[in-house]
Structures are given as C-alpha cells and as structure tokens.
Amino acid sequence: MSDQGTPRSMPQGAARGVAEDVAEDVTWDVGFGAAPLLQRGYDRGEVDAFLARVRSEVGRLAAERAALREEVQALRRSAPAAGGTATPVDPTDQAVGILAAAQQTADQYVADAESFSRMLATQAREQYENLLQQARDEADEIVRRAAARTGGDPGEPVDPGGAGSPAGAAVPAGGLTPEEVQEQVVYLQAFGRACRAQLRAYLEGLLEDVEAQWGKADPAALPEGARTSRNGGAPDGEPAVVDLTGDGAVPTRR
C-alpha cells in the first residue's frame, strides 16, 4: 500500500460528511488488530505511518477551520457596518413568478420520484410476501406429507420422522421450543430434498451412461427396474420427492 492510499478499514463515519470534530475523534480511535498468522495483510509500519499522517493532517485542518471560522465571524461583525446587505431589494412580480415556476417544477420532480419509489417498494413488498407465503405453504405441504408417510413408523430412518408427529404439534426436544424444532424440521427437509434432487440427477446421469455402454455390449443385461423408475419419475418440482422416497433407492442424509 502506498502512503497516499486510503485505508479500507477507515470507519464509515469518517467518510460521510459528519461534523469534522467527530471525524477527528474517529480517526484517533482507529486501531487495527493483527492479521491472522496465515493471512496476508497490510504492512503494519505503513499503516501506522499513514495513520500518523492522517492524524497530523486532521489536526492541521481542524486548526485551519478554527482560524477560518474566526475570520468569518470577524467579517460578519464588520459587514453590517460597511453597509453590505442592509437593505434587501423587493423582487419584481416577474422574478417571483419565475422562481415559483422553478420551484413547482422541482416539487413535481421530487413528488414523481417519491411516487415511483413508493410504487416500486409496494410491488417489491407484495412480491416478497407472496413468495414467503408460497414458501410457507410448500414447507407445510412437505411437513404434512412427511408426517403422513412416516407417522405410523417412527423407526424408519427417514429424518422427517424425527419430529414423529404432525405439523404444528412437534414435541419440544433437547431444550428447543416447538417453533425451533419445527424450523429445523422444515430446514432439514428442504436440505434433504435438495440433496435428493442433486443425487438423483447425478445417479441418473451415471445410469444413463452405464446403460448406454451396457446396451451397446449386451442389450439383455439392461436393468429393467432402474429404467422404469427413471421414466416414471415426475419431471421436476414437488412430486419428485414422493416418488423418490417411494422407490427407496435414494439414501437419506442428514
């Protein structure tokens, strides 16, 4: 890093236009922790040297600002005596009209921008709520099916069975609240579903390869079951889960 560079870790406040004395505070407060052993970082000496420069620069600017403020105040005090802006001039109606029109234009632009942003935000919000609702419904549906499938046989190693009961009535386990258990069940189910889908695609690809090779060599050796299962599977989306767990060929994973 060169001496003229801006340190990335400079606190936000200093970069925004906050009062300069705040910026001064912030700069003084800055300290950088040591980088983890195996990570490369800025040269400590360079950073310290830069900070020293910044400190002295901020100090200089603060002093300059104070001096300028003094000067402004002195000038202000002397201005009325010099008769500067003592008597304001009454604007003509024409001037008033021009400024009024300009102001109205500005008002209109601001109002348009605000209503545009309102429209966008409202739409985004609606979409967000719809998606959330959809996801919730889907999760509910998964939980319901899982419960229906495994409810009678808790010994089965399919993990949704861990809840062991229908949706909404999960028993607290290991100090977790029912909501937390519910949340975990939903999460694990979604995770399992994703894994199954991935595995399925991978295995199908593999099968296809194998079949193609075997088919060429020995058509009689084609495994009948695998082919029908593959063709019978739903194209994508939810029903696939049922079909897959139904055929029992796909391992379930935590």
Next chain:
Amino acid sequence: MRASFAKAAAAGDEAPLYFYSHLFLRHPETRPMFPVSMAHQRDKLFSALGQVVALVDDLDSLVPVLQGLGRDHRKFGTLAAHYPAVGASLLATLRHFDDEWDEDLERDWTAAYGLVAQVMVEAADAAADQPAWWDAKVVEHERRSVDVSVLRVQPHAPLPVRAGQAVSVETELRPRLWRYYCPAGVHGPDGALELHVQAHAGGPVSSALALHVGVGDVLRLGPAVGEPALLPGSDRDLLVVAAGAGLAPAKALVAEVAAGTPGRRVHLFVGAHDDAGLYDLPDLRRLESEHPWLTVTTVVSGDTRSTHLNGDLPEVVLQHGPWNARDAHVAGDRRDVERTVELLTAQGLPRERVRAQVFAPSRSGPDVGGKVSR
C-alpha cells in the same frame, strides 16, 4: 384583516408559492433552511397562518400556540433577524392577492405580525437554556425485519422526553425533512434514546432512517413535543395496547411505570399482522421476566400458523377484560386504535381514562398546537 387573509387563502397554493418565492429572492440566505421540495411546506404555512387568524380574538389560546411555534422553530436555525424578513414577504403576498389593499390594512397587518413575531421570539429566547437541537450519534442500528429497524441514538446532551412524547428527527441524508418519532425509552446513564423506525414505501425519511443510516452517523433531534402519556396523579393499573408502530411509546410507558410508584400492574398487548411484525420480541420477554407486575400478550392477526395468540387485536384485548378499573393507553395504526377505544368505552371504561395515539406514515409534524396526533 380576516377578509384579506381569506382572499389569499382562496388563491390556494398560489399564495404560499408567491410568499416563499418572494422570501427567497429577497433573502436568499433563508433558502437553505427549507427542503428541496416545498410542496408540504406550503401546506403547513397556510394551515398555521389560518389557525393563527382563527384564534386572533382568543389571545388565551393563541399565545401558547405562538410560543410553541417559536420554540419549535429554533431547531430550524430560525433567528430573531428572520422574523422581519418573513413579515415583509407575508405582507407583500397579502397585498399581491388583495385588490382592495390599502394603507389601513397594511398598518393593521404590520402591527399584528409584529405582535406574533414578538411572542414567538420571546418564547424562543426563553427556551435558550435548552439546545435548539440535539446532535445524536447512532450507536446501534439493528434491522429487525424487512422494513423495521431499531436505532439507539446518543444525544450530545440530555434530551428530556417522557413516554408518549415525540421528538422530531432529521438525517443529513434527507436534509430539512423532519419527522416525528416517539422514542421507546431512554437507556443508560448517558440517556441514549431508542427509536423504532418503519420504512414506509416512498417515505424519504423513514426509509433513510430504517435502511441507510448506520452506526456513527449523526442525526438531529428536536425537543420533545406532545403530552406525556401517563395520567397525572393516577395510580391505577394500566392496560397498554400497541398495534404495530405503537410498540415504541408502549415500551417507554413500561419503563416509566418501572421507574415510578411501585405496585401498578401493566398488561401490555402487542399486535402485529404476522410473526415478523413482532420485531422486538426478545426485549419484550426480557421486560416481562424482569418485572413481575408486567404481563405481555402477543397477538398475530394475519397468520394462523403463528404460535402467538391468533385474532384481531381489539377483540383479543376485550376478551381479556374487563378493563374498567384501569387506565388505558392505545397506540398504533388508526383502525386498531379506533376500534380498541370503541370497544373499551362500550365496555364501560370512561373515555377520559383512555389515551389514544394514532401513527400514520408521513406525518409531516404536529399541528400548530403541538399535538402529534389526536
């Protein structure tokens, strides 16, 4: 005088438009004191003037209103020197819109405005021991849901504010736009204020505060306005109903009861549309466990899946009643507040023991009387 004001008022937006254009041309140094868009400002000016003119025969009511205005204008950086400038432009405006303007009217209006300005300036001077505004550094900014953030801001000097009162807030991201917020209480020895901000679609200030402001930024706060919520002298138990944004003043109320005379029970109902709307649940649970006299009931109206109590907030409150022996405080959106007050009073709770506060998006500010809402 009323007739000449009526003529200007009849010109609608034209009159304040003329007034501000005149003022800014004659005193360009006043322009930066106002926001870029003046549309709302123009409404405010003439509604304030209208109230003053309406009260002109009732000095007992008018003087406190003017004093409040004078004090409140300090945060805008208004100086005594600005008052004659405004007076001159006001007169020019009235003259411009009145065909029958004459010297008598000019004299009367000049005298009347002089009095108004004098009362306002004196009130502003009397408040000079208090800061005109407080610079408040954001020390915590937590996004609690898709559009609600909870901020903790540290004013540079103590800012006295009681439960139910509001402070106006300005961020440099939206200069000269002030919005009122009821703090959810004062924390710690340094007096940091907790603000709950919901970003309203298209709301320039609320979305900046909720989504863009960060720790270390400095906000500007005005002095507290409005009546404290707690009824003076009452030691009755309390029913507090908070719908949505009404949670902030409700929390402030709980804190005030905790600091006051012991033995008052508080039942706090917090309503939201769905679970995400209950954005302050951990803190509510903490309060409930710290204060044996506090009961918190959370109600969700729009999601039957929720593990919170399901139902319409006003109805749920009523079912937990009767509340006739308590003081009631109801805050939140208009529909829930009005319905709750209606049900409570129908049940026999005297109306004077019910304090209601309606929060609506884009409130431009309290009216000329300093009331934040009804």
